[in-house]
Amino acid sequence: MNSNPPAARRSVFAAVFAGIVLATTAAGPVAASAADCPPRHPGRYVVGHSPELYPEGVAWDPTRNAFIVGSALHGNLTVVSTNGRTEELVPSLGPVSTLGVRVDTERERILVAYSDFWVRQEQETGQPPTSGVAAFDLRTAEPIFDVDISGGQDRTFGNDLTFDDEGTVYVTDSVNQVLNAVTTDGEVEAVVDDPRFAAEMVGLNGIVWHEDDYLLVVRYDNGKLFRVDLDAPADDRVSEVELPQPMIGTDGIRLREDGSLYVVTNDIGENAGAPGGTDAVTVLASDDGWDSADIEERHEPWRVAGPTNIALTPYGDYVLSGEVGALMSGGTSNKFVLRRI
Template identity: 40%
Template structure:
């Protein structure tokens, strides 16, 4: 009951911060901007709009329900932007950034090495702080991929290219929360490890590993512990995660990695995420969905056409499509 009350409260706060016309979102938002290729998205209740990142340009843009797109955040230090989170209470935007080698400003020195979180003003987009996570995580390849926000403002960040999960407190001080060899396969070094992450109000994290499809439950506190969730099937090339108000977990998968397919699945657990089963699997009509975000109108799934970008070309178009599950799920 406590969990449901906490989620209900967060949902109520989201609605209170949202203009009354928030439910008027279309089923599909078709966005367009020159070679934007967004990988991450977050709903911004102060604007009743989406924020999206950019693998190609390292920016964060505002996307209105009618698809109009404008730049909110741009900084030359960010080569590619990935996960995005809106912190309304503290009026800030947190952005995971790195270099996948396909950004317009990518260099051999920064590719697979630059990794951090940018913290910006929600209203103006002005820089507040950069947090260098590569220096904290230590030697090797690094890529800040996604992040989750706890109610106290603590951010938890996945590094897709290392065995570290990182923590940033509300003052911007970073540390390794936990290391685990299961988080990343060293062969090849560029294999994708931890990706999507959510914070659970009961005090733990749920994190998916892309290559391998494992789901981990990470307890928080003085001595964090890692436990693999026993799932009925692997979440191959799992990407973004969304914790829904009813306690279920939405997971986005794509064919950008081994055995991945374009799909959105719903997982449920009856034992506090010691185990979980897939209760619904939606084949997705877009080619390479990466993540999703919760809005007052439902969950919207992003496809930034990364398949095109990684294939050596470019596209000006991206899609945010509503995910609708049947009552049987």
């Protein structure tokens, strides 16, 4: 989140900044062993403990039978086993936050969106404003590509991502009106430039790709959901989905197998002066190709504060609460929770 954060938060970032920088000089990625034990079913709750990790994004890795999470503070990737054990998979990418995470098993890679937007509020990073998409080998965690998506903008906030059946990645920038794509070769292409995406604080956030070749993307601040038709002309790709109510505070979204959409909302934005929503998980359903949608079910209030994203697993769907709100409000936490719906 953005916009003149509370002074109390400054000490939190400052205390760990040196550690973040040191992490960038660490040895290359290590093979994760957090899931090296025989596969087991996770319980209703998976509680992880790691020093001030603050994970915001999560994905399920079927090859490890484990979760992979990012870190709003350390800028790394961590494997979380079904019993909550954690082990670093990819060392820090620098003074950045690793946010949206996806596992692309077909191309055997891990994808992550990252940005220094949060860190920049607290410390001079010594680099231009940074947002990017990085890909790592799913088996070895060796880097495949790491591309800048900022386009030289003074303000940039790469936040969440998704990918299509050809492996093209689509990534949101929460403070810009351009939605970008990254090809499998690591080339950046603008998908659409739309003033409805522009934001002063946190706009575009969660994003998913639909098999009928369109994207669903949501704004955090006003809760508007958009359909982006990838087959339409560039100037006619975006339409707003008619909703029964705005999904204010939406962080992560995921399509379910039945075609409905998980929407994870929170009030974390209030810590940075952005409109906040309610800690809840809502399921939206559409019978007209996402011209409109209705609420099918809603879990409110969510039992663990600050939910941000969701991972679909063979054992059920797990919502991540990574204590990002504690970080943004100047507190500290060494745990995070994944709770099954």
